[in-house]
Amino acid sequence: xxxxxxxxxxxxxxxxxxxxxxxxxxxxxxxxxxxxxxxxxxxxxxxxxxxxxxxxxxxxxxxxxxxxxxxxxxxxxxxxxxxxxxxxxxxxxxxxxxxxxxxxxxxxxxxxxxxxxxxxxxxxxxxxxxxxxxxxxxxxx
Numbered sequence: 001x002x003x004x005x006x007x008x009x010x011x012x013x014x015x016x017x018x019x020x021x022x023x024x025x026x027x028x029x030x031x032x033x034x035x036x037x038x039x040x041x042x043x044x045x046x047x048x049x050x051x052x053x054x055x056x057x058x059x060x061x062x063x064x065x066x067x068x069x070x071x072x073x074x075x076x077x078x079x080x081x082x083x084x085x086x087x088x089x090x091x092x093x094x095x096x097x098x099x100x101x102x103x104x105x106x107x108x109x110x111x112x113x114x115x116x117x118x119x120x121x122x123x124x125x126x127x128x129x130x131x132x133x134x135x136x137x138x139x140x141x
Contacts, residue, residue, distance in 0.1 A: 003091060003105055003115060004084040006123050012113040014104075019072035023059055026071050034113070037102045039111060040075050046111055048075035066107055071134060080104045082115070088127075092120050119141040 007076045011112040016039040017026045028039050030052070050071055058074040061064050082091055091103060097118050105113040 001088045001123055001127060002084065003082050003088075003113075005065045006088070006115055006119050007084070007105065008112040009123075010119055011117075014039060014111050014114060016111070017071060018042055019070070019075070021071045023050070023055060023066040023069045023074060027055060027066060036116070037114075039104055039114065040071055041111060044110055046079060046081070046106070048072070049076040049079050049102060049104070050075045051101070054077055079104060083107065084112065088120060088123055091115065091123070095120065116140075 015029060015033050015035055017029060019042050020097050026038055030036070037049055039046060040048040040050060048071075051090070054074050054076060055066070059069060080094055080100060082094070082100055084105060084107055095101065095103065101117045103115050104111050105115060
């Protein structure tokens, strides 16, 4: 299974804010869209990613104000990305080794989607169900 197949099933919605947005405004968007991370995009260039974990560790625990802190001050600027053609196993390995939960999907340096660890796990479960059904039908013959 490929990243493209995952995005076709879940949708290719991409939610983002600019690097000059306050953390508070970014969190409002995340809350409205019910997402755990938001991409930071200036123009069409991916600049970073901001997660709930970043907020907790870099704002709450450091007693900063989310209304006064800009996203670019706390975002993760080293962003690992994948392509539409990448397979599920590669995504899982990257998420596991880098300890990340979200992977933006790029096509020609433009963000075309994002997948989460939850998307990957759901896809693997579906693949395993298909394999089990196939094996069951083979055994039943």
